[in-house]
C-alpha cells in the first residue's frame with residue numbers, strides 16, 4: 001500500500017482495517033508522530049516510515065513479528081525501548097539513519113536475523129550493543145560521535161560493508177577506518193601486540209602571497225624568528241615535521257601565489273588545523289576587495305572543501321602598522337566581517353531550504369532538502385585573530401602556546417590523540433632509515449614490492465597485508481604518498497612527498513615562462529629542439545596554456561639534475577618514454593590539473609578495421625603522444641577559440657543550469673573540463689567556456705559567476721530533435737557531463753547543487769526546477785518521452801517538456817499538475 005507523501009498525521013483507517021492482507025506499506029514523507037494501530041497488520045513484511053516526525057520509537061512495532069524490512073530513517077527518534085528487537089525475529093533490514101539517537105538498546109544483539117543496519121547520522125558514542133549480532137553483514141555508522149570501535153565487533157565476523165567515516169575516532173583512527181574492513185581488522189590484530197598513544201596534527205598554512213606563512217612555519221619550528229628573503233617565494237608546498245610538547249605537527253606551507261591555488265585543492269584534507277595568515281599592514285579596512293582577497297577567498301575555499309575545519313586567523317606584519325590602535329581596529333574589522341560572512345552563509349542555506357519547502361510538492365525535493373540540512377550541520381569554526389610581529393621571539397612563542405592550547409582542547413580537536421599499534425611508528429621510522437642507508441633512493445620513489453620486501457626483513461611478524469595497511473595510514477596522514485587508486489601508479493610508493501611536490505613545482509609554477517626561456521642550448525639539443533621551438537613553446541603556453549611534452553621533459557630533467565638525481569631510469573619513470581606517459585603527467589591528470597591537448601597521435605596500427613554495419617571500436621584515445629602537449633585550463637585567459645567554434649547561442653538550444661550552493665569552488669570548472677574533455681577528444685577550451693563534439697552533436701559548458709548566483713550552464717546545440725531516439729541521445733550527452741560533475745562534487749563536502757531548465761522562449765527569465773535529479777543519474781533506464789507533453793512557464797510560454805528535462809519512464813505529463821515555473825520537473829517517485 002502506497003501512502004507516500006500524503007501529508008498524513010495518523011495512520012489511515014483503510015489500512016488498519018485491512019488487517020491480514022497487507023504485506024508492504026509505504027508511509028514515507030508524511031507527518032506521522034505515532035503509528036497507533038500498526039500492530040493490527042500482523043502479516044506486514046516491509047514498513048517504510050522514513051521522513052516522518054516520529055520522536056520516539058513506536059513500541060507497538062514489536063508486535064509485527066513477520067517484519068523483514070523496516071525504514072525509520074529521517075525522523076527525530078531519540079531513544080529505542082528495550083524488548084523490541086528480540087521480538088523481531090525475521091527482521092533483516094533496519095534503517096535508522098538521521099535521527100537523534102544517543103544510545104542503542106542493550107538487547108539489540110538479540111535481533112537474530114538482522115543483516116543490514118544503518119545508524120549513520122545520529123549521536124551515538126558506543127557500539128557495544130551490536131557485538132554479537134549473529135548475521136550482521138552490512139553496517140553503516142557514519143557521522144556519529146564514536147571515539148572507539150569495539151574490537152569484539154570484528155572478531156570472527158565477516159562484514160561485507162562497514163562505513164564509519166565522520167566520527168572523532170581515536171581507536172582505530174579515521175585514517176585507518178578509511179582503508180576499509182581489512183585495515184580495521186589488521187589494525188586490531190597488530191594492536192594486540194603493543195600500542196602507544198600519539199598525537200599528530202596536520203597544520204595547513206594558507207593565505208595570500210607575502211603574508212608570512214613560510215616565516216611562521218620556519219620560526220615556529222625553530223622556536224625563534226627565522227627571516228625569509230623577499231624573493232624566496234614558496235613554490236608549491238613545503239612540509240615541516242615539528243615536535244612540540246609531545247604533539248607532532250606536520251606543517252604544510254602552501255604557496256600563496258595564484259598559480260598554485262588549483263593544485264592546493266588536492267592537498268587540503270580533512271582533520272587538519274588551518275592557519276590563515278593575513279598581512280595586517282597591507283590590509284585595507286575600507287576596501288571590500290581587501291577582505292575578499294585576503295580572508296574570504298581562503299575561508300570559502302577551505303569551507304567548501306572541508307566544511308568542519310577549525311581555522312585560526314593570524315595577522316602578521318603588525319609591527320609595520322602605524323600603532324596599536326590600527327592593529328586592534330583591523331583585528332576587529334576582520335573578525336566582524338568573518339562573522340557576517342558565516343551567518344550569511346547559514347542564512348542562505350535556510351532561505352534555500354525554505355524555498356524548496358514552500359514549493360507545491362516539497363516531497364519531490366526531499367533529497368535536496370536533506371543535502372541542505374547536511375551542510376547546515378557542519379561546524380566551520382574561525383577562531384579570533386592573533387596579531388603578531390613575526391620578527392619578534394615573544395610573538396612567535398605566544399603563537400606557539402596558543403596553537404598548543406587550541407589543539408589540546410578536546411572540544412575543538414576531539415581526535416588528535418590516537419591509539420596506534422607500535423609497529424606503525426616503527427615502520428615509519430624504518431622507512432626513514434632505509435632512505436638514510438640508501439636502501440631506498442634519495443628521491444624516495446620505490447616499487448611497492450621492493451618496499452614491502454625491505455620492510456619485511458625488519459618485521460618478520462608483519463605480512464604484506466598488514467604492511468600495506470600501515471602504508472595506507474601513512475599515506476592518509478601525509479607522511480608518504482601511495483596512489484593505489486591510479487592503476488599506473490599502484491605499484492609505486494613515494495616515500496618522500498616533498499620530492500614529488502618539487503616535481504609538481506617544475507610545471508605548476510608562477511614563473512614558468514621564465515623557466516622555459518632559461519633552457520640552455522645544449523639541453524634543447526638533447527631533445528632535438530631548436531631555439532625557435534622554445535619560442536613557440538613559450539608563445540603556446542602564454543596564449544593557449546599548452547605546454548609540450550618535450551618542454552615538460554626538459555624542465556623535469558633539469559630539476560632532477562639540480563637535485564643531483566639525473567639517472568636515466570628515474571627520468572623515464574617521472575617523465576615517461578616515447579611509449580608511455582611518466583608518473584608526473586599521470587598524477588597531474590588524475591588530479592584534473594591538465595589534459596592531453598589536441599590529439600595528433602599517429603595512427604594506431606592495432607586499431608580494429610572498420611566494417612560497415614558493425615559497431616566500430618575506436619582505438620585507444622588516451623594513447624600517449626610524446627610529441628603532444630598538455631593543456632592547463634587554469635592558465636587560460638580568454639575564450640577566443642570557443643567563440644569561433646561554437647558560434648551564436650540559440651534560445652532553442654537544449655539548456656540545463658546547475659546552480660552551486662554556496663558557490664562554485666575555485667578550480668571546479670576547469671577540473672570539470674579536464675574530466676569531460678578526456679571523454680570527448682574533439683574539444684576546445686577557454687577561460688570559462690569549453691565546447692566539444694561527438695559526431696554531429698555539439699555541447700558547450702559555461703561557467704557563470706555573479707554576485708548573487710553561481711552556475712554552470714550545459715548547452716546542447718540546436719539541432720532538429722524530432723524523434724525520441726534523437727532526444728534521448730541529447731539527454732545522454734547531458735547525463736555524461738552531469739555524472740562527471742557529480743563525481744567531482746564529492747571532493748567538496750561543503751557543496752550542494754540545484755538544477756534548472758530555463759524556459760526556451762527568447763528573453764524569458766523563468767525556469768523549471770528539477771526534482772531529485774541524482775536518481776536520474778543513477779538510473780540506467782532509457783528515458784521515455786511523450787512528444788505531446790506540454791508545460792507552461794510563469795510568463796505563459798507553452799513548451800514541449802522533452803526538451804526541458806529528461807523524464808523517468810512513467811512521469812505524469814499532465815498539465816493540470818500545474819508544472820509552472822520553479823516546479824518539479826523530474827518526478828522520481830512516480
Ligand SMILES: Nc1nc2c(ncn2[C@@H]2O[C@H](COP(=O)(O)OP(=O)(O)OP(=O)(O)O)[C@@H](O)[C@H]2O)c(=O)[nH]1
Pocket residue numbers: 207208209210211212213214215216227228229230232233234235254255256257277316317318319320388389390391
Ligand atoms: N616586518 C615583518 N616582516 C614580516 C613579517 N612576517 C613576514 N615578514 C616578511 O615578509 C616577507 C614574506 O614572508 P613569507 O613568509 O615569505 O611569506 P609567504 O606567505 O610564505 O609568501 P609566499 O611564499 O609567496 O606564499 C619576508 O621577507 C618575511 O621576512 C612580520 O610580521 N613583520
